[in-house]
Amino acid sequence: MAILDQHGNPIKTADIQAPQTARTAWLQRQWADHPGRRLTPARLKQILDEAERGDIQAQSELFADMEEQDGHIASEMAKRILPIPALDWDIQPPADASADEEADAALAKALIEQLPGFPQLLANLATGIGHGFACAEIEWDNSEGQWLPVSLDLQPHDWFVVAPDRKTLLLRSTNVQSWPDGQAVAGDTLQPFGWIVHRHQAKPGMLARRGLFRALAVTFLLKQYALGDLAELLEIFGIPMRLGKYRSGASEEEKRTLLNAIMSIGHNAGGIIPEGMEIAFEAAAEGNADPFMAMVEYCDKTASKLITGGTLNSQADGKSSTNALGRVHADALQKLTSSDAPQIAASLTRDLVFPLLQLNSRRPVTLRRCPRFVFDTSEAEDLSLFADALPKLAPIMQIPTNWAHSRLKIPQPKDGEAVLQAPGTAQPKPPQDTATATAALSAAPTTEVDGDPTPVTALSEQLQTGAADPLKAMLDRIRQAVDGAESLAALRDDLLGLYGDLPSEDLTKVLQTAFACADLAGRFDVSRGE
Template sequence: MVTTTRIVGPDGQPFALADLKEPQTSRTEQLRNEWQGHPSRGLTPSRLAAILVDAEQGSLVAQSELFEDMEERDGHLASEMLKRRGAVIELPWDIVPPSSPFPKEKAAAKQLKELLAEIPGFDELLFDTTDAIGKGYTNLEIEWHQVEGFWLPASVTHRPQSWFQIYRGYREEIRLRDGTADGEPLQPFGWIRHIHKAKSGLLARASLFRVLVWPYLFKNYAVGDLAEFLEIYGIPMRLGKYPPGSSKEDKLTLLRALSELGHNAAGIIPAGMELEFLDAATGDPKAYQAMIDWCERTQSKMILGGTLTSQADGKSSTNALGNVHNEVRKDIRNGDAKQVAATLTRDLIYPIALFNGLTDSLRRSPRMFFPVEETGDIETYSAALPTFVSMGMKISRQWAQERVGIPEPETDETDLLQAPAPARPLGLPVADVAAASAQMSNQPQDPPAKMTGQLDQAVSPALAGWVGQIRDLASQAESLEQLRDGLFALLPDLSLDDYAAAMRVGLAAAALAGHYEILREAGGA
């Protein structure tokens, strides 16, 4: 928990935490009373060019309002943007400590993740942050309050892009419009300021919608022409004739009759006037549809990197091409997630950690992380990693857990899987296993274990001779039948004298061990 009421801001100047309780826009009443201008109404190429030039010169109001209209009135564009923004929202997120963390930093990251769960509407906050993907930038205003001694956002509110302007100093800076030429600098730690560039250059020209605005305009023309064509398609041309000397009222009556005949199939005209029906209106709407399709494909390419993840034409669309386009879409999603994570780390995670005494610098602050890398096949990694480790490769355990999608356990978790005890290797004498077990447990060997070792040593010479002869026979045999015949031929040559002597010793040792156990139990009883 923070122990001071004054914090040093990004500009190096101290300020009081109590000042954060009042949002900056609470003092700008004129912005809250503004109404949208909807510049898309009657939009023409010349009008659009003027709006874009004004934005380059620092006036973002008309361009921002146009971008809002585009997303509201173009269903295809809105659908594609929801796909791109939703791809980031659906990713799991985590709060991780900085690189090479100390135990205190690990604990701070864990506590910070718990504090974030208390922020109301955190998912909506993520969604509003991605609004910058299409419009270039977005600003979310933070209102702070204290909850049981912890400083947390009481609300995070999305503010329209038209409320802001660009101040050009050594670096471009987004400021709040206050009626002056330079604008009002945004309050430190009072905003989440996310800039999402679609291309390099000036901020006013770097938004994705800036590229999409021309296809939007051309599509509107094509849709309007198509609607007008469909309104008259199939309706016969009607020609009215009025006699010389007809008054203006008579001409208007004839015109109304022509209109009623076209839609109501009924009408009246004065005597002496004539109606003539010509051929029905004909034409081909494919030209308008071709323009609409071109505009929508261009929008899909710019937003998602391809067209086969949004619509199929039934000709060139294949499963293989769809998978390729989907991989491009994943690359775009990963790039968006990294930019959003960097902004939230700087403008949300770090302030919460700083105000509550969990960090003292942005460099060592916990950070937001979107695990965008797809996990690998567990079976493949389980087979490959032991081989690499045996070759001397140094592999981080955290890296391996991220690759297979197994999260790092908490430090206080006790119910953890354990590796099984190593089995006795084949061919290892029983005495060696008993000796190793006794040595590991720091317990002296009991008499049966000692006798087992003596028996193994006594039998080893005879067994070694047999095993050696059988190994040589197996290496020379070319078939199972030849090996079988060789074993039959080898059996009469084997001597059992040494083996019989060893057995006598073993049986005597076993009998003495049995007597020892009986005497020990009787003594214990």
């Protein structure tokens, strides 16, 4: 049986025995040029223009420098990336799935759960948010009769080029390919089943322009200039201006000696100069760091808005940040995660789930009917709010239990699985003479109400009838005390004295009988499986 890739083309298992990059070892000997270390406006324009023409090497290296050199960008990107590996995930069969498709979904999930470092793979693929793409190479192993990835390594973004169609990624190579439009590009087609290729659309446009870092490149450049100027200001701030005076006819060597003394005296607080020369100290250099810090803060806030959708989760000045507004921005970040995760899930379905099933399933699988990798991006509802609302709504509307479980993110119990239950209430002690209780229960009307031979209404009416005389006797004694009281104070004393002498024995027997009836009725319901 031929094995088909995602595009319906047959592949040979011999082609995936070794990673594709093992045949291009020269890539691993390449060193990054680090364009971010000497970035200028002209150089930035050149890098971005080259990327639009397909050569994304310099742009990818610049993006790596941005995250490495700017702590604020690195921190904000971590907030955007790290929630994704923490999400719950599942493999879901297609709609109206057959038994075979259900089995395929279970097989794919079992295989993926065995993969080493799978959460790290999710974080690696999420780097495509900044770069616009991320490519993880798969190294397969079939030593135990089952095809499984033994490594899923994210390869450097600068190892790839964009084909003339502006959407296909190629592995950088010395081989030159000719495309239908006549353009030539030095790159190899990525091996099917050998890569997880994630193209992330943080913003629309061609592949080279989709990454968030491209929108941050200008602010990164401005921040570097502001920090450089601020460093120069701090180096000379507060140091007096030093002027050296040399005599007429001084030699070049004497002038250099005087200059060295001037430049070092500010740090060393001392120095020597030839006789006849003079150093004069003018007013200390003045300056203000506020303009530079304003530029730095502007760049940081712009980065926060682009990456996380707000600034209040990034600022800790205690002035603009509030708990309520922080929650609003946290909700915005949650919405971004809900947008990022499905894009990564689609790439995993195409480039991981589908190959796993094609190589290990007993039957061919089509990409259209392939089980889907899905993330659970929903948030659990407020338990206290639902605990108060559901009991009030249940009597007036039909609420599916599956809906409540999904909203509260509480899984349905499996067969035989222990579940939590409300603590049982202590049962009242029944009377010693259970014959009385049995007789009382038997005396209840036997007419069934909704099929129940012991209706609660009938028992309640019997309790009310039986308790009427004992309650009347007790109330008569209290009424006599009230009628004979001479004052409120005297009535209080009479009631306190009367408390222990009230005729409560008959009422106690009625209540004991009622509790026993309720106990027996409950046992009867349990016996019927209710």
